Amino acid sequence: MGTYYSVKVARPPQGMSAESLQPQVAKVLDAVVAEISTYDPTSELSRLNRNPSTDWIPISAELYRVVAEGQRISSLTDGAFDITIGPLVNLWGFGPETRPARLPSEQEIAAAKARVGWRKLELRADPPALRKARGDIYIDLSALGEGYGADRVGVWLESQGITDYMVAVAGAIRTRGNNAKGEPWAIAIEEPLPDRRSVHRIIPVSNRALSTSGDYRNFFEENGKRYSHEIDPMTGEPVDRRLGSVTVVDDSAMVADGWATALMVLGDRRGPEAAKAQGLAAYFIVRDTNDQPRGFGSPAFESIMQR
Numbered sequence: 001m002g003t004y005y006s007v008k009v010a011r012p013p014q015g016m017s018a019e020s021l022q023p024q025v026a027k028v029l030d031a032v033v034a035e036i037s038t039y040d041p042t043s044e045l046s047r048l049n050r051n052p053s054t055d056w057i058p059i060s061a062e063l064y065r066v067v068a069e070g071q072r073i074s075s076l077t078d079g080a081f082d083i084t085i086g087p088l089v090n091l092w093g094f095g096p097e098t099r100p101a102r103l104p105s106e107q108e109i110a111a112a113k114a115r116v117g118w119r120k121l122e123l124r125a126d127p128p129a130l131r132k133a134r135g136d137i138y139i140d141l142s143a144l145g146e147g148y149g150a151d152r153v154g155v156w157l158e159s160q161g162i163t164d165y166m167v168a169v170a171g172a173i174r175t176r177g178n179n180a181k182g183e184p185w186a187i188a189i190e191e192p193l194p195d196r197r198s199v200h201r202i203i204p205v206s207n208r209a210l211s212t213s214g215d216y217r218n219f220f221e222e223n224g225k226r227y228s229h230e231i232d233p234m235t236g237e238p239v240d241r242r243l244g245s246v247t248v249v250d251d252s253a254m255v256a257d258g259w260a261t262a263l264m265v266l267g268d269r270r271g272p273e274a275a276k277a278q279g280l281a282a283y284f285i286v287r288d289t290n291d292q293p294r295g296f297g298s299p300a301f302e303s304i305m306q307r
Contacts, residue, residue, distance in 0.1 A: 001032075001033060001036075001037050001039055001142070001145055001146070001149070001169075002039050003146065003169065003170040004169075004170060005025075005029060005149070005150075005153075005167070005168060005169045005170075006166075006167070006168045007021070007025055007153065007157075007165065007166070007167050007168075008165060008166045008179075009021065009157070009162055009164065009165045010164035010165070010177070010178065010179050010180040011163070011164050011180075012162060013160065013161045013162065016160070016162075024156070024160075025153055025156070025157075028152055028153050028156045029149055029152075029153065029169075031152070032145070032148060032149045032152055035060065035062050035063050035066075036062075036063060036066055036141045036144075036145050036148065037145070038086065038140055038141075038142070044059065044060060044063050045063065045139060045141060048063075048130070048139065049086070049137075049138045049139060051135075052135035052136070053132070053135060054131065054132055054133065054134065054135055055131065056124060056129040056130070056131050057129060057130050057131065057132075058127065058128065058129050059128050059129060059130050060128065061128050063128070064123065064125070064128035064130075066141050066144050066145070066148050066254065067083065067121070067123060067130065067139070067141070068123055068125075069144060069254060069255065069258060070082075070083035070118075070141065070143075070144055070258060071083070071118060071121065071123060073258045073259060073262050074118035075118075076274075076278060077262045077265075077266065077274060079117070079118050079119075079233060079234070080232070080233070080234070080262055080265045080266050080270075081118075081143070081258060081259075081261060081262035081265065082116060082117070082118045082233040083118065083121075083139050083140060083141055083143070083144070084115070084116050084117055084118055084120060084121060084137055084138065084139055084140075084233075085116055085140055085231060085233050086116075086138035086139055086140035087112040087113075087115045087116060087138050088109070088112045088113065088116060088231050088233065088236050089140050089142070089231060090112075090138070091104050091108060091109065091112045092104065092231060092237075092238060094231070109236040109237065110236070112236060113233075113236045115134060115136055115137060115138065116233050116236075117133075117233075119133075120132065120133035120134060120137055121133070121137065121139075143213075143257060143258055143261040143262075144254050144257050144258045145257075146169040146170045146171060146172035146211070146253075146257055147169070147172035147174075147209065147211050147252070147253035147254035147255070147256055147257025147258065148253070148254040148257070149169040149172070150167045150168065150169045150172045150173060150174040150209065150253040150254075151174055151209070151252060151253045151254050153167045153169070153174070154167050154174040154176065154209075154253070157176075158176065162176075163176060163177045164176060164177030164178055164179070165177065166179070166185045167253075169253075171211055171212045171213065171214075171257075171260075172209070172210075172211040172253045172254075172256065172257045173187060173205070173209060173210050173211065173253065174209040174253040175187075175205050175206060175207065175208060175209065176206075176207055177206065177207070178206060183204070184204035184205055184206035185204070185205050185206060186202050186203075186204060186205075187202065187203050187204075187205050187210060188200075188201075188202050189201045189202070189203065189212060189245070189247050189283065189285070189295075190212075190214075190245070191244075191285070191293050192214050192244025192245040192285050192287065192293055200285060200293060200295060201283075201295060203247075203249075203283075203305065205249070208249055208250070208251060208304075209249070209250055209251065209252055209253035209255075209256050210247055210248060210249045210250070210253070210256050211247070211248055211253060211256040211257040211259075211260045212245055212246070212247040212260060213230065213245065213246050213257075213260035213261045213263075213264045214230075214244055214245030214246070214264070214285075230261065230264050230265060231265075232265050233265075239264065239265055239267065242267075242268050242286045242287050242288075243264060243267050243268040243271065243284060243285075243286050243287075244285045244286060244287050244293055245264070245284075245285045246260045246263040246264045246271060246282055246283070246284055246285075247260065247282065247283040248260045248263065248275075248280055248281065248282045248283075249281040249282075249283075249301065249304060250280075250281065259275075259278075259280055259282070260282075262274070263275060263280075263282055263284070268284065268286045271284060272284060272296075272298060275298040275300070275301075276298055276299060276300075279300050280298060280300055280301075281297075281298060281300040281301040281303075281304050282297065282298045282300070282301055283295060283296070283297045283298075283301050284296055284297070284298075
């Protein structure tokens with residue numbers, strides 16, 4: 001999926017080692033890639049994106065689950081989160097394709113936007129199937145995929161009798177139990193600074209998942225302006241706001257992953273409003289006029305931190 005992963009296990013079952021665990025974890029993630037990756041041209045999602053049909057297309061239960069979650073978040077954010085954003089992601093050079101040598105034109109953005117819209121997808125649960133309003137709809141599940149991968153690895157680890165672990169797939173993390181010291185896993189939230197790595201806050205997490213989305217790692221600069229991979233489907237352009245990052249804590253890493261992106265796109269005003277309305281445990285870091293970061297949590301976030 002174009003990113004990295006890490007697995008830490010405390011108190012592993014007898015006979016288990018890192019060497020024996022690694023190929024099994026890789027096998028789980030290979031299955032995820034085969035389902036939802038846009039980087040793998042043979043994946044189920046890549047084949048679906050190439051399919052020009054506007055009739056019902058059968059899909060696996062696994063792909064249905066991820067797409068359905070994306071559509072649910074879209075409906076709750078009036079389309080600020082949109083899994084059909086793939087044409088815009090690719091246009092701006094943040095997909096599996098090579099980054100273009102110049103910024104896209106207004107005409108190119110308008111043409112890509114015409115292919116974007118969560119309402120252009122229709123889902124059927126039984127049997128699982130998907131129907132596209134246009135044959136050239138391109139689905140990008142990157143904003144859910146890292147969390148989905150972390151959840152899948154976590155479920156597999158638990159099936160092996162592992163009760164204390166932390167799985168990280170890029171910015172999406174799933175935890176169970178405690179770390180090697182018998183304490184909750186300590187997860188660092190970075191300062192949203194592109195030029196260095198600095199810890200903003202460490203939060204204790206046990207039996208929960210979390211995901212951070214920000215504009216400070218995956219970006220490019222052109223003519224002195226930063227263009228982030230976080231793209232607003234309404235404007236067709238990368239977000240340009242005071243909001244530097246959002247961290248969401250949830251039982252599901254996939255849900256946390258999706259909402260972190262959604263709140264990032266909504267920005268420093270509408271994002272906190274949406275988090276409060278949905279009861280989301282979210283932590284926002286905004287930059288002041290001097291580019292200094294300031295963090296604050298939603299009511300649900302502050303509540304779980306006090307427990």
